Amino acid sequence: MTEPVLSVRDLRVWYGTDRGPVRAVDGVTFDVRPGETLGLVGESGCGKSTLGRGVLGLTPPAAAVDGEVVLRSPGGAGRNLVGLPAKEIQRLRGPELGLIFQEPMTRLNPLMRISQHFEEALRAHHKGLPKQEIKARALAALRGMGIPESRYGSYPHEFSGGMRQRIMIALALVLRPAFIVADEPTTALDVLVEAQIIKILADLRKNFDTSLVLITHNLGIVAEACDRVAVMYAGHIVEQGDAREVFANPQHPYTRELLRSTISLSTTGLHFIPGSPPDLVEPPQGCRFHPRCPVAMRGCATVEPPEVVLPTGVVSACWQQAIEADPALADELGPGGREPLAAVKEISVADEA
Amino acid sequence: MATTTLPTGPIEPDASAKGTRFGGLRRITAAIREARGVPRFMLWAGAVISALFVITAVFAPLIAPYSFDTYRSGGHNFPKQGSPDGDHWFGTTVQSLDVLSRTVYGARTALEVMLLAVVFSLILGVLLGLVAGYFGGWLDRILVLVMDALFAFPYLLLAIVAGFVFSGIAGGGVVTAALSITVVYIPQYFRVVRASALSAREATFVEAARAMGAKPSVVIRKYLFGNVIQSVPVITTMNAADGIGTLAGLGFLGLGIQPTQAAEWGYDLDRAIDDANAGMWWTSLYPGLAMVIAILGFTLLGEGLNDVLNPTMRRRRISKVLLPAHTRRRTVTAPALPDVPEGEAVK
Amino acid sequence: MLTKPDIEESGEGAAGDVGEALVEASGLEVHFGLRGGLLGRFSGRAAGAVRAVDGIDLTLRKGEVLGLVGESGSGKTTLGRTLIGLTKATAGTVRYRGQDITALGERGLRPLRRRLQMVFQDPHASLNPAMDIRTAVGHPLRIHQLVADEQEYEARVVDALERVGLTPPERYLGKFPGDLSGGQKQRAVLARAIIAEPELLVADEPISMLDMSVRAKILQLMLDLKRDLDLTYVYVTHDLASAKFFCDTIAIMYLGRIVEYGPTAEVFANPQHPYTEALLAAIPEPDPERALPRELPRGEIPDAARPPMGCAFHPRCPVAVEACGWEARDLRTLLENRWLELAPEAATREKSLFADVESLAVDGLSTVAIAPGRGHSPEDVLEYLRHLREEASQAEPREPFWRGVVSMHAESGRAVVEFAPPRDPRLSLIPATGVQVACHLREPVGSTTGT
Ligand SMILES: Nc1ncnc2c1ncn2[C@@H]1O[C@H](COP(=O)(O)OP(=O)(O)OP(=O)(O)O)[C@@H](O)[C@H]1O
Numbered sequence A: 001m002t003e004p005v006l007s008v009r010d011l012r013v014w015y016g017t018d019r020g021p022v023r024a025v026d027g028v029t030f031d032v033r034p035g036e037t038l039g040l041v042g043e044s045g046c047g048k049s050t051l052g053r054g055v056l057g058l059t060p061p062a063a064a065v066d067g068e069v070v071l072r073s074p075g076g077a078g079r080n081l082v083g084l085p086a087k088e089i090q091r092l093r094g095p096e097l098g099l100i101f102q103e104p105m106t107r108l109n110p111l112m113r114i115s116q117h118f119e120e121a122l123r124a125h126h127k128g129l130p131k132q133e134i135k136a137r138a139l140a141a142l143r144g145m146g147i148p149e150s151r152y153g154s155y156p157h158e159f160s161g162g163m164r165q166r167i168m169i170a171l172a173l174v175l176r177p178a179f180i181v182a183d184e185p186t187t188a189l190d191v192l193v194e195a196q197i198i199k200i201l202a203d204l205r206k207n208f209d210t211s212l213v214l215i216t217h218n219l220g221i222v223a224e225a226c227d228r229v230a231v232m233y234a235g236h237i238v239e240q241g242d243a244r245e246v247f248a249n250p251q252h253p254y255t256r257e258l259l260r261s262t263i264s265l266s267t268t269g270l271h272f273i274p275g276s277p278p279d280l281v282e283p284p285q286g287c288r289f290h291p292r293c294p295v296a297m298r299g300c301a302t303v304e305p306p307e308v309v310l311p312t313g314v315v316s317a318c319w320q321q322a323i324e325a326d327p328a329l330a331d332e333l334g335p336g337g338r339e340p341l342a343a344v345k346e347i348s349v350a351d352e353a
Numbered sequence B: 001m002a003t004t005t006l007p008t009g010p011i012e013p014d015a016s017a018k019g020t021r022f023g024g025l026r027r028i029t030a031a032i033r034e035a036r037g038v039p040r041f042m043l044w045a046g047a048v049i050s051a052l053f054v055i056t057a058v059f060a061p062l063i064a065p066y067s068f069d070t071y072r073s074g075g076h077n078f079p080k081q082g083s084p085d086g087d088h089w090f091g092t093t094v095q096s097l098d099v100l101s102r103t104v105y106g107a108r109t110a111l112e113v114m115l116l117a118v119v120f121s122l123i124l125g126v127l128l129g130l131v132a133g134y135f136g137g138w139l140d141r142i143l144v145l146v147m148d149a150l151f152a153f154p155y156l157l158l159a160i161v162a163g164f165v166f167s168g169i170a171g172g173g174v175v176t177a178a179l180s181i182t183v184v185y186i187p188q189y190f191r192v193v194r195a196s197a198l199s200a201r202e203a204t205f206v207e208a209a210r211a212m213g214a215k216p217s218v219v220i221r222k223y224l225f226g227n228v229i230q231s232v233p234v235i236t237t238m239n240a241a242d243g244i245g246t247l248a249g250l251g252f253l254g255l256g257i258q259p260t261q262a263a264e265w266g267y268d269l270d271r272a273i274d275d276a277n278a279g280m281w282w283t284s285l286y287p288g289l290a291m292v293i294a295i296l297g298f299t300l301l302g303e304g305l306n307d308v309l310n311p312t313m314r315r316r317r318i319s320k321v322l323l324p325a326h327t328r329r330r331t332v333t334a335p336a337l338p339d340v341p342e343g344e345a346v347k
Numbered sequence C: 001m002l003t004k005p006d007i008e009e010s011g012e013g014a015a016g017d018v019g020e021a022l023v024e025a026s027g028l029e030v031h032f033g034l035r036g037g038l039l040g041r042f043s044g045r046a047a048g049a050v051r052a053v054d055g056i057d058l059t060l061r062k063g064e065v066l067g068l069v070g071e072s073g074s075g076k077t078t079l080g081r082t083l084i085g086l087t088k089a090t091a092g093t094v095r096y097r098g099q100d101i102t103a104l105g106e107r108g109l110r111p112l113r114r115r116l117q118m119v120f121q122d123p124h125a126s127l128n129p130a131m132d133i134r135t136a137v138g139h140p141l142r143i144h145q146l147v148a149d150e151q152e153y154e155a156r157v158v159d160a161l162e163r164v165g166l167t168p169p170e171r172y173l174g175k176f177p178g179d180l181s182g183g184q185k186q187r188a189v190l191a192r193a194i195i196a197e198p199e200l201l202v203a204d205e206p207i208s209m210l211d212m213s214v215r216a217k218i219l220q221l222m223l224d225l226k227r228d229l230d231l232t233y234v235y236v237t238h239d240l241a242s243a244k245f246f247c248d249t250i251a252i253m254y255l256g257r258i259v260e261y262g263p264t265a266e267v268f269a270n271p272q273h274p275y276t277e278a279l280l281a282a283i284p285e286p287d288p289e290r291a292l293p294r295e296l297p298r299g300e301i302p303d304a305a306r307p308p309m310g311c312a313f314h315p316r317c318p319v320a321v322e323a324c325g326w327e328a329r330d331l332r333t334l335l336e337n338r339w340l341e342l343a344p345e346a347a348t349r350e351k352s353l354f355a356d357v358e359s360l361a362v363d364g365l366s367t368v369a370i371a372p373g374r375g376h377s378p379e380d381v382l383e384y385l386r387h388l389r390e391e392a393s394q395a396e397p398r399e400p401f402w403r404g405v406v407s408m409h410a411e412s413g414r415a416v417v418e419f420a421p422p423r424d425p426r427l428s429l430i431p432a433t434g435v436q437v438a439c440h441l442r443e444p445v446g447s448t449t450g451t
């Protein structure tokens, strides 16, 4: 197997607030290999965007970050991005690291032509690039996104939402970063445009070996466009592995519930997860999912589950799999720890979102 | 995009009961409580000075040794242009009036005029602004035209013209002065309220109110009002500061309140000009100082409120986080047993 | 004409009533005038109009759930709002229980508002931030004077909150919208919508702004409310999956028109219109076993102010035929797409054949005279176009554009391309399915009248 282009180890990003630290990302470990797309899914507020920004060193000043983010692309040279001076990271952003935001209109300057956006992006990292060269590279990137040459001089508002998003992608790609984070790139778009963009992203990794972390609410997109998937809940990755495998055989109860509650064309009955994600200032003890888990055991409420590496390569952080893998671990849950936890039934709608 | 925020702790019943009527005000008070740093200082300093001014004004008869038009006491006339001494701490004027009493009573006049002017302009400005912003159309155009014309006029000149007009009708009292100043301030409220009403009119909740079958008057009262008065307190305090100055300006030009009706700083200053040339500093210093302090107080209050309430000026306080040591999760590797029916656990 | 398929659980409440027409729209049009640019305003030229809703007939029966589905800008919201009189129709009628509501003024509509309610897309913006839940939810009661005293008011509000699952109600009465999560806000909005006992609820993308784990909860709640309160829904959405589950009848909209209209089960099982097929194909499927590689329609939804001629879908339709409305703009798109794929030098060479490709961008040109570039003759242009046509006839899938070209010839120094006369497809019933569809390919044989 090729060496990962990005390795994240025990990354934590906590936000300081008046009520105490928000543990938005709390000890996350994953790898992304060259040309691989990793899907990041989970309910709102579980830390997906924070993780995406944390990896790129884009966290706000009120956040504390620790852990390791090792970038092995040529420019990254195996350095740990956490703790790197802001200037150094800024230099990597663009040629090595890219970010695609959800709202293209807020990122494109309405007073600048598309051509000027490209000139600015390219000049920032390649000083003294001749104008001809800039134009050639920009047009090549735009062509890849299906934007005709004749629109090179247009302003952002002259494009439709889908085109703007494709321009954003072209802008992120013109510098050929080795690693891109796309934070819900299609959430505001229609199904058809969304499908087009997903197709473009899928072609990308084939053609350029670009690695991608794709944050999304839409499980369908992950199933179609991602090689691997990481499911986040309350600041943790609770399950990660091959996308097909995870979707076909979800291991972690949260993944299972999430998949069941998604409305798809084959939905015949509505299912939902009771309750809502916890407040990350005071996350629940033990397994953070236990208040909502349909198969929670008493021990789950007190002891944190280990990560279980399954034979399929899927990693799931749940006592169910842990005990299956090694029955001796059941003792850690204490006496009666395997009894079902009844609390789930008592969640009233009041706590629901 | 969906953001599911968790309810942040229980809401005290009393807080919500208070907020029922004035939901908009609840947000203001919360913002004030959260203020920090320079805005907080301005807010408090402004509030204290303004409070002193108000107290002085309200209790003027108790604080001032004499009435504003007293020129004799105990059978003796006060000295003419007497310098400050034990009897008359701030000295006396050319008309034998006690400067301290005039200054204290001046605060009272200023407060009366200010309150009346602010209340008049607030009511009229907000009402017209709401109506123009919500209904739009020709009514809006006409109002905007009139208000812009008033706004473009030099404000002192406007007050003078209004003063002439009103004094013909109502004489040279406190109400006339207040009305002249009102005319100056209505456009300010109108503009701000109309602008926020215009944007609030497009808000979904106003649309929803219309879809419920609410009459325009109900929509304005229940849905627009609470959301457009946000910026009004700031203008009010700024106008209060400004109003004191304008009143004094009118008085200085002899167009304000007649000296027989009330003590007024601007009039006193006008009278004191000759004194100052003759080396008598007390007749001008004390009213002038009082005026500056009062204006300063309300300006600080207004600026402080502006900083606190204006979301673009507000910055979140950053609290530093110290990360405790991290204990990594254990990893367990499941044995690849061919006889474990993987599907069992799944279904 | 339309039969209502069974949906579990939702049938009981509406038992006797199904079939009674509640709202009927006929020939409904909503055109928004465009303000135009500065220049246009000075010169007094009208800048045209957006045909947000462009000739729609539909019948909504009591107890039915009608889904309006389509891409952004297809006019779903506008149609939904017009059905309950929130937007003025520029032509056509909407009858609610036989009464023409397009003829009523704001004042005349007010009493009806109680019966015709709307839920808006953004729950965060639908509630007045300065009003607590007690006042907000109960406001319709006050507006329509439905309660005699405070006790009754409180009781009705508490009942509504309980119905939408905001329990215990006491916990919510004093709260402000800012204290609630998105799902809770949408519940409160629903409580407000049902408190005055409406008959029809237009729900404009009620779940699209919510987190995915909350969507199913709100949909379930809407189903429960429908059953308990005997409601009729118009469900506006661009999410076909939830529409499939939720709706009895579906109307697929494209640029202000209904292109396919019929019972949900039928439409999903047998999509008749190429646009419906495209929409269905574009839905990502979370089950990897079922996920298929797929052909997507090209391009994006056109500008509603300058709609394509004939069938508005033709620029994106893979199976379009001669009469679908081909015009000069389509030639420009074709050329640009070709040049996108060519090497830059080759593209520049081909481009030099034309004096000004942008001149093709004018809408409504059924015959276009192309000026050749410097150093080229009209014959060169024609030869190039013929070559393209030749190439396209070999390619798979076939480029439908050339079907619409009826003649290419040189005329006074220009290359003239003539397109087949456009014909508007009209909604016509596919027998035995109850589905109506607007597509030339599905027209009953012999009916070629058109416009
Ligand atoms: N700047 C910040 N200061 C304090 N807390 C924050 C900040 N940004 C995010 N949070 C909190 O951190 C948590 C994770 O937020 P994040 O935006 O990463 O979630 P997400 O998974 O991306 O959600 P969504 O799907 O809604 O985008 C949330 O509880 C959020 O309220």
Ligand SMILES: Nc1ncnc2c1ncn2[C@@H]1O[C@H](COP(=O)(O)OP(=O)(O)OP(=O)(O)O)[C@@H](O)[C@H]1O
Residues within 6 Å of the ligand: C032, C033, C050, C051, C052, C070, C071, C072, C073, C074, C075, C076, C077, C078, C079, C238, C304
């Ligand atoms: N008040 C208005 N004035 C002018 N044009 C309007 C107005 N409302 C809607 N439109 C235009 O009418 C067309 C249809 O809009 P509508 O909001 O009905 O679409 P929609 O199908 O609901 O789209 P979405 O999925 O984005 O909500 C659009 O082109 C829109 O720009």
Ligand code: SF4
Residues within 6 Å of the ligand: A252, A253, A254, A287, A288, A289, A290, A291, A293, A294, A295, A296, A297, A300, A305, A317, A318, A319, A320
């Ligand atoms: S550890 Fe326990 S509570 Fe957590 S997901 Fe597994 S079974 Fe459920």
Ligand code: SF4
Residues within 6 Å of the ligand: C273, C274, C275, C311, C312, C313, C314, C315, C317, C318, C319, C320, C321, C324, C425, C438, C439, C440, C441
């Ligand atoms: S009428 Fe039918 S075939 Fe022709 S363009 Fe429209 S959808 Fe395609």
Ligand SMILES: [Mg+2]
Residues within 6 Å of the ligand: A048, A049, A050
């Ligand atoms: Mg996010």
Ligand SMILES: [Mg+2]
Residues within 6 Å of the ligand: C076, C077, C078, C204
């Ligand atoms: Mg809409």
